[in-house]
Amino acid sequence: MIKGFSHKTIEALGYYVYVYSDPDTRRPFYVGKGKGNRVFNHMDDQSENEKVRKINDIKARGKEPNIEILAHGLDEETAFKVEAAAIDLIGIENLTNRQRGHESSVYGKIEVSTLDARYSHEELDPNDVTDNIMFIRINKLYRNDMTPLELYEATRGYWKVNIEQARKVDYVLSVYDGMVLEAYAPAEWLPAKATFMERKDSRDAEGVADRYEFVGRIADVPVRKKYVDKSASLFFPPGNANPIKYVWGKK
Template identity: 45%
Template sequence: MKKAFSKEVINQLKYYVYIYSDPETGEIFYVGKGKGNRVFSHLKDLNNREKNNTIQRIYDKGLNPKIEILTHGLEDEHTALKVEAAIIDLIGKEKLTNRVRGWQSGVFGRVEVNKLISHYEREKVYICEPSILIRVNRLFRYGMSDIELYDATRGIWRIGHDREKAHFAFAVFDGIVQEVYEIQAWFKAGSTFNTRGSLGDNERWEFVGHKAVQSIREKYIGKSVEHYLNKNAQNPLKYVNIKEGS
């Protein structure tokens, strides 16, 4: 198996997206992007244990991983990153040895068409109820399950006593409302689930609740609330219609 491209091939390939698969089963286990000889670097790269173990198991059978260029001739890395994100989302990260999902896959990965329309049309909505906007940008991805989005939204947060005044919690990604929950109660971090860091921090809290009634959800989901949010703010929480400290 060749482990390098000639200069002529590199010039023609430009940026590309590639896949590694098991030669016996055809199962894809890694998706990547790059240029030059990047595609071959994983054969000696020791930084990803799961990927390396998969390659070693193939070697132990006297075989080589199957390496394929999925698309090439891409003019810039930005385009390659978006294609890589879409492929990872299509296959499912849980089936791959990639450590992370594709670049900005929350926006450029697999997404249901109505959600994509909401993302780009950005219809503005004004909130009437005492609420907390919770930006879940770091954990969010389109296609996540209801329980995954609920857990990403409900904790754990460094938040003060004014939390008790909020009736609703909005799950917000990139300024768009993804879901609305009616808050039932707040608990100290780690009281109702233990899958987050910073447990035992007395300043961190999590809520339990349920999806809001349909009329509330229809009013807000898919609408833009970015006019309430400071994009440069470090705090992912924003009170709306709550007088703080009173």
């Protein structure tokens, strides 16, 4: 296997997306993006991680990983999107990548009806809000391929809230990128980590002393029809970074 590209090849490649595969099973185990000779750098990586362990295991068999360029001649933004799509297609659980692709929550694998709702949703009119609502933006936690349980857990904790106000809320609306993803009827608000969560970051006990979580259920169908798959952008002025927003209904 070559150890680097020629200067002419580097000029022609631009940004590219590459795949490392096991030479015996042909199964991909790492997807990356880069330019120049980035694709070869992993062969000399001395870090302590699963990718390096896999490469060293292959070397111990007297072989080298298969290295393939999936796409080239790209600009950097397109390379990010192709990388995210490749990771989503193979499945992060089948790779040694530590993270899903850049902006994969925006451009990665997504079910067609969810994608259509994201781009064609109608605006939620403030005058139509007849319930006491808490919007919770989960932009940093969201993934396109979340299960209903994962979405619920990402929404229900852990948040800095005014607990007296929170307990007056009828419904919690989970929001990503301005769109309402789901509506929950909270049964109770509790101190953070009062209940078990599956999600990995919930196991970190640091920094949650002044935060809360709720337990509840998915709202009834009439409530979901009123709020879910609608844009909540009118409720969040530009520059507002607070993930929590209360709206008191006009009943």
